[in-house]
Amino acid sequence: MDPHFDLAILGSGSGNALVTPDFDDKRVAVIEGGTFGGTCLNVGCIPTKMFVYAADLARDVRDAGRYGVDATLEGVRWSDVRDRIFGRIDPISEAGRKYRLDGPNTSAYLGHARFTGDRRLTVALPDGRNESLTADQVVVAVGAHPVVPDVVTESGVPIHTSDTIMRIDELPERLAIVGGGFIAAEMAHVFSSFGVHVTVLARASHLLRHLDTGIAQRFTDLAREQWDVRTGTNVVGVERGAGGAGVRLHLDSAAVVEADLLLVATGRRANTAGLGTEAGGLRLQEDGRIEVDEYGRTSAPGVWALGDVSAPYQLKHVANAEARTIAHNLVHPHDLRPLPHRHVPSGIFSHPQIATVGLTEEECIDRGIAHVSYVQAYGDTAYGWAMEDTTSVCKLLADPSTGRLLGAHLMGPQATTLIQPLVQGMAFGTTVQQLARGQYWIHPALAEVVENALLGLRVGPPAFSGDSQTTLG
Numbered sequence: 001m002d003p004h005f006d007l008a009i010l011g012s013g014s015g016n017a018l019v020t021p022d023f024d025d026k027r028v029a030v031i032e033g034g035t036f037g038g039t040c041l042n043v044g045c046i047p048t049k050m051f052v053y054a055a056d057l058a059r060d061v062r063d064a065g066r067y068g069v070d071a072t073l074e075g076v077r078w079s080d081v082r083d084r085i086f087g088r089i090d091p092i093s094e095a096g097r098k099y100r101l102d103g104p105n106t107s108a109y110l111g112h113a114r115f116t117g118d119r120r121l122t123v124a125l126p127d128g129r130n131e132s133l134t135a136d137q138v139v140v141a142v143g144a145h146p147v148v149p150d151v152v153t154e155s156g157v158p159i160h161t162s163d164t165i166m167r168i169d170e171l172p173e174r175l176a177i178v179g180g181g182f183i184a185a186e187m188a189h190v191f192s193s194f195g196v197h198v199t200v201l202a203r204a205s206h207l208l209r210h211l212d213t214g215i216a217q218r219f220t221d222l223a224r225e226q227w228d229v230r231t232g233t234n235v236v237g238v239e240r241g242a243g244g245a246g247v248r249l250h251l252d253s254a255a256v257v258e259a260d261l262l263l264v265a266t267g268r269r270a271n272t273a274g275l276g277t278e279a280g281g282l283r284l285q286e287d288g289r290i291e292v293d294e295y296g297r298t299s300a301p302g303v304w305a306l307g308d309v310s311a312p313y314q315l316k317h318v319a320n321a322e323a324r325t326i327a328h329n330l331v332h333p334h335d336l337r338p339l340p341h342r343h344v345p346s347g348i349f350s351h352p353q354i355a356t357v358g359l360t361e362e363e364c365i366d367r368g369i370a371h372v373s374y375v376q377a378y379g380d381t382a383y384g385w386a387m388e389d390t391t392s393v394c395k396l397l398a399d400p401s402t403g404r405l406l407g408a409h410l411m412g413p414q415a416t417t418l419i420q421p422l423v424q425g426m427a428f429g430t431t432v433q434q435l436a437r438g439q440y441w442i443h444p445a446l447a448e449v450v451e452n453a454l455l456g457l458r459v460g461p462p463a464f465s466g467d468s469q470t471t472l473g
């Protein structure tokens with residue numbers, strides 16, 4: 001008889017959080033086919049931001065002379081940076097694995113799982129054996145993997161993805177990055193700040209094309225000052241570089257780019273191939289993601305999905321929020337909660353930093369939504385002026401009749417932190433006037449950029465008489 005569980009969880013990333021006290025007296029199987037802890041901990045959010053922190057430091061040292069503080073960057077000890085980062089991360093992953101292996105009510109299966117029937121699974125263990133199990137409820141949280149275009153795969157030239165680039169032995173002199181999205185923007189910042197010559201090859205006319213066009217264009221202009229940015233370009237051929245080392249990329253413009261290392265960052269696809277979705281009764285979307293309803297239920301009764309394998313956003317805070325919702329839904333079948341997909345913010349930890357939530361101006365126009373917009377320059381507020389900032393902005397969009405925010409788009413220092421009151425305002429339906437004048441904003445903190453952006457929006461009458469927009473206090 002195959003072992004039977006109350007709950008089987010596929011994937012130890014966000015899925016790991018599903019083992020709540022509600023399952024204290026139940027039997028839970030956690031199945032992990034890769035590194036324990038998933039993408040965010042091992043190859044995603046956490047290590048990238050640890051590298052970004054070091055990169056920001058290197059940049060600040062280089063720029064310090066502008067403020068009369070003479071400092072010289074004597075070097076970046078790549079292997080020390082790398083080993084410090086993974087020396088902190090790897091033990092956490094290992095401790096999580098051990099905890100699940102030895103945990104009181106959990107059984108850890110360390111192998112790749114696939115469905116063989118309704119809530120019936122087989123796990124391929126590393127020693128070649130297969131173990132089967134069944135469960136009352138199954139949660140699929142198997143994440144996504146980097147997609148590599150055929151032209152690169154078929155070349156046979158060694159490449160890196162975000163899964164491997166952070167563990168390389170030494171910094172290359174030249175790094176080429178294919179892709180113009182999140183990972184390209186963050187990795188270009190990290191490696192260029194460490195002294196690597198970076199070339200970014202993007203298909204679209206500007207980088208980060210999912211952003212509000214005004215912000216994406218400004219970011220691309222600033223990126224061009226730091227990296228060799230080729231937009232509107234396709235890689236049509238890949239071969240090894242001279243003497244068999246490095247890589248040579250042929251572009252559709254007939255240009256050739258040479259580099260020592262190639263990073264491919266062209267999106268991530270749900271890990272549904274080889275998962276036996278058909279045997280398990282799970283319907284897929286066209287792009288390979290598992291189809292779920294508003295509560296996270298798949299087409300197979302008793303089977304749920306969350307995170308990158310099914311979500312409309314490949315973001316850790318979304319995967320975490322979905323895990324919290326499904327943890328509730330698993331044990332409250334008559335009080336199901338919907339997956340929280342409203343007002344989802346995201347941040348890009350590049351140089352400059354970007355944060356965004358809600359609609360872009362183009363989306364407002366395309367959907368015929370009445371809106372007003374305002375762009376506040378950091379440099380026109382006290383702290384931004386002190387920093388002598390000339391490029392950073394906070395762009396807000398609001399509904400002129402209700403006074404509610406429709407979207408917020410920040411580009412500049414601390415953007416991912418500064419956006420939070422705006423996310424909060426959207427989540428709780430606070431009006432622009434209430435946000436601007438219903439609370440104090442600390443003077444002369446950088447948050448005055450947000451305050452002044454709110455005051456700049458022409459929405460309805462002011463909340464309190466006598467209010468006016470301030471710049472330098």
Ligand SMILES: Cc1cc2nc3c(=O)[nH]c(=O)nc-3n(C[C@H](O)[C@H](O)[C@H](O)COP(=O)(O)OP(=O)(O)OC[C@H]3O[C@@H](n4cnc5c(N)ncnc54)[C@H](O)[C@@H]3O)c2cc1C
Pocket residue numbers: 010011012013014015031032033034035036037038039040041043044045046048049111112113114141142143144162183271274275306307308309313314315316317318319
């Ligand atoms: C370089 C990078 C940087 C990122 N930075 C950020 C950031 O700053 N902020 C942010 O919000 N998001 C960021 N993300 C996205 C974020 O990491 C993901 O959205 C999030 O980790 C997804 O969590 P998950 O639980 O859905 O999947 P994962 O964490 O990927 O977990 C899935 C797990 O399932 C395992 N698995 C796969 N198939 C099977 C199988 N058949 N059987 C058993 N186990 C299986 C995998 O090995 C993996 O451990 C980043 C991603 C990358 C790649």
Ligand SMILES: NC(=O)c1ccc[n+]([C@@H]2O[C@H](COP(=O)([O-])OP(=O)(O)OC[C@H]3O[C@@H](n4cnc5c(N)ncnc54)[C@H](O)[C@@H]3O)[C@@H](O)[C@H]2O)c1
Pocket residue numbers: 149178179180181182183184186202203204208209235265266267268313314315346347348349
């Ligand atoms: N800070 C963060 O929150 C963060 C950081 C990194 C990654 N992530 C998540 O991980 C996901 C994956 O990141 P990503 O940068 O790989 O994807 P992305 O979707 O952000 O960008 C992919 C880029 O590759 C380009 N592209 C796609 N196919 C191509 C091809 N065949 N040839 C050339 N270019 C091609 C696209 O035009 C786009 O510019 C992101 O969408 C994001 O959700 C988040």
